Amino acid sequence: MLQGQNFLKETDFTAEELTYLIDFSIHLKELKKKNIPHRYLERQNICLIFEKTSTRTRSAFSVAASDLGASVEYFGMTDIQMGNKESVEDTAIVMGSMFDGIEFRGFKQTDVETLGKYAGVPVWNGLTDEFHPTQMIADFMTIKETYGRLEGLNLVYAGDGRNNVANSLMITAAILGVNIAIAAPKELFPAEDLVKQAQAYAEESGAVIRLEEDIQKACQNAHAIYTDVWISMGEEDLMEERINQLKGYQVTAELFEEADDQAIFLHCLPAYHDLKTSNGVYFKEEFGLEEMEVSDEVFRAPYAKQFQQAENRMHSIKAIMAATNGHLFVP
Template sequence: MAVRHFLTLLDFTPQELMTVLNRAIELKKMRNEGVVYEPFRGKVLGMIFEKSSTRTRVSFEAGMAQFGGSAIFLSPRDTQLGRGEPVEDSARVISRMVDIVMIRTFAHDIIERFAANSRVPVINGLTDDHHPCQLLADLQTFIEHRGSLQGKTFAWVGDGNNMCNSYIHAAHQLGFQMQIACPYGFEPDPELLRQYAHCATLVKTAEDAVDGAHLIATDVWTSMGQEAEQSIRKRRFATYQVNPRLMDLASPDAVFMHCLPAHRGEEISEDMLDDPRAVVWDEAENRLHAQKALMEFLMAESR
């Protein structure tokens, strides 16, 4: 059987994505009920971090521990990746020693090259272009709170970044519509919008994006590696803040999500995370459950 990877949401069929999401909900219930389930005894996850993270590291490491396995954390100081050794060679070596790999890095082609030379499943923990693991958590959270994704309208407000790209892929795969509002010059890739015009629409204002939306999502205005643009971005994004007033323009049952960390007073108002429509803490926790389901699926598919 060929090794399966999860580099974008397009690597799975819609049915496979729903299998993972439903399993994540089941695994969450099992953990809450105190069920001990350790299918990964003796298995090792290699976690390669070229970008730092709180939620990604904790969720993957905790997930492996709860499954009875273990995880190795590798920072840029701990590997030869990016210090002269080709990505392909690192993949050939690391994948002979571990059972599954998660990579959080910058350029998307790094993870593609690693996966092409890996003997074991590779998971995208974030690249500059995509963040599919976060989307699994977001989708699980929406299903738990509001049910089916089919036919819903989701709004993206802010930077047309990796999160926005993955939301577009999710809309295509799972049958909902995206309304996207970004400042001029910060829109998603025009080719991506053209390719997925059937499910993603670029609108002019944040108010247009949230009109009738069942979910409103945003992200920081300045991501890691963009610090030099911070002052420019603050000015350009000023009218794209998500706050209770903006939420009031959405569907009455709308929920708010943010992949965190959040910068209160910038992309969200100071009080937005305390709004009853915000489900960000469930969303953050669901990284754990969704990724456990994902790893279980990949390991089973790659035997």
Template sequence: MNTLYKKSCLRLLDFCNHDIKYIIDVASFLKNAKKNNKENLYLKNKKIVLIFEKESTRTRCAFEVAAFDQGAHVTYLGPKSTHLGYKESIKDTARVLSKMYHGIQYRGHNHEVIETLAKHSTIPVWNGLTETFHPTQILADLLTMKESLSSKSLSNISCAYVGDTKNNIGLTLLEAASLVGLNLRLVSPIQFWPNAEFFLKCKSKARERNGDIICTESIEEGVKNVDFIYTDVWISMGEPRKQWTDRIKLLQSYQVNSSMLHLTNNKKTKVLHCLPALHDDNTIIGKEIMNNNNLNNGIEITNEIFESNSDIIFKQSENRLHTIKALMVTSLIENFSY
């Protein structure tokens, strides 16, 4: 029995431990089938609508290619393509789209928008990113960790997330750790720690899986002996430039660099990044920030560390495709089995 049929994915705590492991296993199966040109078209003639109030590269490409691989059709609605919440209510939009499509992807800002979409839709809704949670990214990260350390279960893997630990990646990693028992260290200045009540809820739940979660300002404590160090950009588009400068000053000592890797005392530690990464000055934003802050070797991660871990970082990116495909297949096909 497929318990994920018609189930939305707004955040990882929508699922149980078994659901997460099942999605990852299905993603592995579909990835292997694609690699060997033996992919079955489970979603043939299904219709998917992709709502992007916030632009994207990896999320859009992953959803579109996953749908095309499976024989589904997609409609892309960009930031200025709909009346969502402006001329037509979110509730009414959900009811309109439910009559035309089999599934809705939403990527935007306020998490309440996707909650309203899901509440009034009769079809599955998938979160491509909100300011609060990014479940499709973390599902890809869990698959990447599992592939990279096949000898360990997720509950035996340790990961340090370094930087702004209360952003959507940090909060979603907390939910993931609480479900699969991942040993998670959130490493940042205290003002970047997540909400205490939410943190303690996830920590308590993780203990049921023999996992542990800590917050620490100490880089040495946070990264010691970890299997993975994970970071993300420190800035968000649309924020005032002064806010970028203030945040970079506070986080500058938490840059992922060779000194941090040395503190792990583990030569096998791998570095993850969900991209885009400001590891050099080859982007307009990267060059602007580095010039304005007197930086010459990346921002949240040095170019050396980024390039030496590029294989696994771009595997993370590829795995967005396979985990998103698994989400769509398991939620749209009632009798799916593999």
């Protein structure tokens, strides 16, 4: 069904295709837990290109490829000439001639699109400044594992509504028929053209898209409350401004009193919820904050599913790679 396709952004896929990937992820997770082999990429070679550092994305692609029978070669930006001595197009042609699939995690969406255009093998977007599509399969997989369904559920994203996670959540929710509220200050609402695109999908799926400055209102009857770090990669010079804008959008236990009784907390990680990191100590010293986008109470609560969500990155990435490059037999 998806054989040979790139996985660059959510809008390239139908609701049925995204649902298939979510369900296939759940299936592959069960196979993994039962230690049943599923080596759909036997003897393949996979290239991982990372402009941005990562814990979960790199681990997920590496373990997923190994489980699928493929070998992995990692390239940090000091290991490759792309964009410096060699164009993205030329790099794509060369890498595509040697590898069976390419993952890219970096800044520009146009770079991953160029790789996808010229590589001649499937290219997977591990994150760009605009979208984070592999994260979405894991996120909605986690929600579906909790509720057994997606359509008609209420999802809230609290924080910077312009970042890649917020963009992808809004679009994916609209495609899948999940209601979504973006809780953010008005100046950090998603881009207008993206909102219009999401609303067009929502008209087809029946989803409701809301932009809310009032976070408590946004969280009423929520089935999942999702947040991300307040300062995105590349915006470190705007740290003080972002913190001042988003202080009122911390996810706290009080917000879950507004939510559904079975509501879950989601976070794509890393999270600044305590002082056990050097960054956490820095935020305390500079801004007087011991917790940032989520309180430690919520982060450690029974309803917090961020570590299940993190594990699901591997299962979902495995599904994406297998479905696009694994020659699956799907009757």
